[in-house]
Amino acid sequence: MDEALPAMRLTYESAIRWIYDRIDYERIRPRRTSPHFRLERIERLLSLIGSPQQRIPAVHIAGTKGKGSTAAILDSILRCSDIRTGLFTSPHIHQFEERMKVSGQMPSREDMTAMVSELRLKLADAPAELLDDNVTFFEVATLLAWMFFDRQQVEIAVLETGLGGRLDCTNVCNPRLTIITSIGLDHTHILGDTLPKIAFEKAGIIKPGVPVLSWVQQLEARKVVADRAAELGCRLLQGGEDISVICSEAPPAETGRGSQQITIQTPQREYSSLTLNLAGRHQARNAGLAVTAAELLSEGDSRITEATIAKGVAGVEWPLRFEIFQSEPTIVLDAAHNPDSVTALVETFRAAFGDRATRVLIFGSSQDKDAQAMLKILMPEFSHVIVTEFLTNPRAVARQQLLDWATTHRDSDCGKISSPSIAIADSPAAALQAGQATCNSLETADSIICVAGSVFLAAEVRELLVRNKEPQP
Structure with missing residues (x-):
């Protein structure tokens, strides 16, 4: 695609078509050596829109499974605490705009069309060497999400990595917390064919001095995360040690999405008899991470309370999870x-x-x-x-x-x-x-x-x- 073409007046349909008309690694198998997996590249692209990722604090979440659910639960808690949040997840289910939400709301068709028009103009003025490899679907999604968050003046962004962590487009954010939900064998052609190799890629989101939450269970992968956190001087709270969850034996299929009663023990307190509208013990662990993250954030924001945490856990909605x-x-x-x-x-x-x-x-x-x-x-x-x-x-x-x-x-x-x-x-x-x-x-x-x-x-x-x-x- 020739990004240097002048931006014509767009309709919503043509704006969405422009987004999809580019390399999409959710639709084709990426190569480990792809030129798109470079953090300096996405940083330069973000500089075209004013580098909002440097100004807006974030919670950054990686993991083989559970990262989207953890992000959704934490976002729900923060919204119930009257905090203006930006949520970035992938893939979408029905429409592209689902990937980016501010306080639970997707951009309108008008907002999306306007942002795409602006982004096209900025790319048309970008240095030619930055566009030599074309701008990918996920890079565009990342740029549009940050544009949306910036325009809507969000207070904090909750970001799910797209692939891995170390070289992911989201890994140029300014995190207050990082979370690694789990490690398993997936995307092995890119991330490596052993648990420690994959853990190394996921642990690439850890930043110096920034607290880390993890529910990685396998000892060899757990050690990789712990060693990286220690190397960068990060406080590490681990599921099964510092965080624990107890699930009730009540049937989880009592509501449209399944539900359960859970108790979460964090380093500070016990949250008993929380209602979680996501079924399964794995979702209880995800809630444990989200609640602990909210508790850490509450140290700097008194709007987050035990009551808003309980309300947020009960109110989460996350389709396609049982x-x-x-x-x-x-x-x-x-x-x-x-x-x-x-x-x-x-x-x-x-x-x-x-x-x-x-x-x-x-x-x-x-x-x-x-x-x-x-x-x-x-x-x-x-x-x-x-x-x-x-x-x-x-x-x-x-x-x-x-x-x-x-x-x-x-x-x-x-x-x-x-x-x-x-x-x-x-x-x-x-x-x-x-x-x-x-x-x-x-x-x-x-x-x-x-x-x-x-x-x-x-x-x-x-x-x-x-x-x-x-x-x-």
């Missing part, structure tokens, strides 16, 4: 897309729906994910499996390949435990229709469909469900 659509049959959407997150999903699923006789899995995956390992974990939990491929992202694994893997697994290891039926569907819509037909044909009152394996698959099915719920003209 999101339950109450229908016939019940449908659960989960963004789990690697073996660790799928393991957490299975634990939560068992607690909520372990006694359901008819359990249908709709599964799809991206090419750079360990789909075979996920199938091995998931298939014993279900009586029926439907494999498909999502349509909005070219990284989808071919459905025939998924069918072959699922069949092979059923006929070997899985067959010793259960023997689910396996079917193939051309699209998420066809898979959902087939799953509903399977449940309806069995005429049981306790049927359930679970959609998992990819955030892109879960998002496409959610789009279908939301559209079907809207009143017809």
Whole structure:
């Protein structure tokens, strides 16, 4: 793309098209040697808009899983404390603007169009060598988020890394806290093929003297984080030692997104009987990190209190995290897309729906994910499996390949435990229709469909469900 073209008057549609018309590493497999993975590059790009990341304080969150949920919980707490927040997360579910919110609100179509118009003008005046490798989709998203936060005069930004941490576009912020939620084997072609290597990349967000919160569990990865924090003179609070959570045994499927009662013990106090509208022990750990972060921030801001923390935890909304659509049959959407997150999903699923006789899995995956390992974990939990491929992202694994893997697994290891039926569907819509037909044909009152394996698959099915719920003209 020629960034030097003069910026014409944009419509909202052309502004969004301009954003998408560039290299997008959520849609293609990035290379470790990509010229875009350089912090000095994003710093120079941000300087074009006045370097707002230097003025606006942040909480910076990395992790293999849980970083988005932790960001959402912390953002909810801060908003309930009357703090004007900026929240930056990825990917989006339905529309691009979801990635950036100020006090819970996305930019309007008019705001987005105006920001894109301004950014195009600034890029047109940028040094040619800065644009030689083109500006990527995620770089543009980062620039627009900081522009939005700056215009809206946010008091603090809550930032989720896009990929890794050390060389991520978000890692030029001015953090008051850094958080590392977990370490697992994902994006190994970029971050490394061992837990310590991945931990090194995630720990790259740690800044000198800035407090660090971590719920990394594996000893070898935990040591990498602890060593980096000690090297930079950072206070380190670790889950399982300095922070603990207790989950109630109440069923988590009592509300539309699932809920639970939790107690969180931080170094300062106990927060008992908090309601968390996200199900699963992994989400309780994420809440433990968010609550501890809010507690540390409260040392410099008296608006954050025990009451606003409790209100924020109870009020969090975060789609596709064991999101339950109450229908016939019940449908659960989960963004789990690697073996660790799928393991957490299975634990939560068992607690909520372990006694359901008819359990249908709709599964799809991206090419750079360990789909075979996920199938091995998931298939014993279900009586029926439907494999498909999502349509909005070219990284989808071919459905025939998924069918072959699922069949092979059923006929070997899985067959010793259960023997689910396996079917193939051309699209998420066809898979959902087939799953509903399977449940309806069995005429049981306790049927359930679970959609998992990819955030892109879960998002496409959610789009279908939301559209079907809207009143017809």
